[in-house]
Amino acid sequence: MGKAPAGARGAFISGGATMRVLVLGVGMQGKAALYDLVRSDRVREVIAADRDLDALRAHVASRGYGPKVQCEPCDAENPAEIDRLVARGVDVVIDLLPTRFSDAVAESAVRHGVHFVNASYVTPGLKALSHEAKARGVALLPEFGMDPGIDLVLLGEAVRQFDVVQEIITYGAGFPEAQAANNPIQYKVTWTFEGVLRSYYRAGRIIRDGRVVEIREDEMFCPEHLHELEIEGIGKLEAFPNGDAIKYADLLGIDLSHLRNLGRYVLRWPGHAAFWKRLVDLHLLDAEPVTVDGVTVDRRRFLAAIMEPHLQYRDDERDIVVVRVQVAGLKGGRRKRVLYQVIDRRDLETGFMAMNRTVGFTASIGAQMLGSGELAARGLLSPVKDVPYEPFARELRARGIVVTSELSDWE
CATH class of the missing domain: 3.30.360.10 (Dihydrodipicolinate Reductase; domain 2)
Incomplete structure (x- = not known):
């Protein structure tokens, strides 16, 4: 396997602009998700909601996002506020609120037939919603940021290459240069x-x-x-x-x-x-x-x-993000080892940290894959088995986030 070529940072995504996306929580990662959604020609409208409405409006104005973005207040401590926003006729909600709000957002999404993406670990509440979500034709895609997220898609792809898996070591990290x-x-x-x-x-x-x-x-x-x-x-x-x-x-x-x-x-x-x-x-x-x-x-x-x-x-x-997946085992009767790796750094032109890019852009990619029908499974999904590697890696590359891979003998 060869190394993937670098792509232009922030390249536009192709397709018809049909979907409406709600972003709940426009903090460090949410700003990156919003940036990516605005630049996608698959997305017709974004509703951005945050507790600090004045700061959100100032940010949207400073970026020049224009009428594609609607700014709304959101007090996530009040479940009715979450429900009001999810009921606005959106196709997908990206939940980047603190983890304690995940269940309330997912419950509202299922109730209103809206697909759900976040970057946090699966909660018992999300597991309990799986059957109802599937029955209502809703996909719940948690764990879709950097770690968890990118690492899990790479893990699934790596494991599928082996007949017998004998070792799995993965790393996810963000730290300063x-x-x-x-x-x-x-x-x-x-x-x-x-x-x-x-x-x-x-x-x-x-x-x-x-x-x-x-x-x-x-x-x-x-x-x-x-x-x-x-x-x-x-x-x-x-x-x-x-x-x-x-x-x-x-x-x-x-x-x-x-x-x-x-x-x-x-x-x-x-x-x-x-x-x-x-x-x-x-x-x-x-x-x-x-x-x-x-x-x-x-x-x-x-x-x-x-x-x-x-x-x-x-x-x-600048910060550095490292996502590294090492899997070893038997492939065609031979001992092999595969290594997938992402190394990303802050983009000083846009100001987005590598962490913002690998979390926020990934969540945006997930929302767009769901909203476009590229991910067709319903119920509780996992990046490990439900997100196809090649299209996902292609979307990352379009944003300048490059996955490299290497297959070698395992001594």
Whole structure:
């Protein structure tokens, strides 16, 4: 397999302009999704909804989006507000609100016959909606951002190339370029930092040397769960576990008894994990609030409020996104290894971070594939098995996000 050629950033997408799309939550990732939808000639109209209507209108005006975008207020704490917007006759809703609103948005989408896309992990509530969604002809496509999202489409494609899968290792990461990693934790914010802190206290499951390893919330930064990875053009990074990897093997129907190693990992500059292990050991990331002088304090929100203002990128600094999927096993009786990889950097011309591009553009692609009928399955979908690789990679390439692939012998 050869390397895919680079494409022009922000190229227009072909097709007739017929669909109406609702974007709920126009924050860092939502702005990128909105940009992509406006530039698509498959999209006739976009309703952009956010809690801060004045800021949204100012952003839309500054970008010169014109009448294609309607700005609406949305207080997501009020389910009736969500329902009012979803009922506006749209074809697809892109939910980029905080994760706690996912179920309410999906319920409204199913009720009104609107397809649903978000970039968050599947919730029990979404699973419970699958049957009704399918009966109503609605597709629910969660986990369709960068990680989860791009990584899962690449994983599905990689696994389908093997007769027997014996190893799956995937990485998803966003972090500053080396020259921008100029603070004590060598990290800057391209997502809500409170969300980052929640992800830093999460249980996981991996397979190591043929054995299932259960990782408690407070163990993900332990040295025995870390390893290093050298990536050409970037340098040496450290990796730590990223949640439950086994559920994706189950989804793909992989026999776990054949797997020698299985894991999903986050990448950061070396030393990051050691810093956060100290904070975890001091219980600063515990989910339980603490009471101080009669005031209930959420530990993560407290830390995020203090740290986030000091973890911002300058206008001339870039982030890097890495999505890397390594699968090895038997192919035609021979031991083979396939590697799929995306490396993206901030686009200084548009200002969009690599994280914004790989999350927001991906969500937009998903919405357009659903709205155009390119994705025909209904009910609860998964990028692992329901999103075809070639059309998806082509759409990424049109936006300058390039997937490379390499097949080699597995020693």
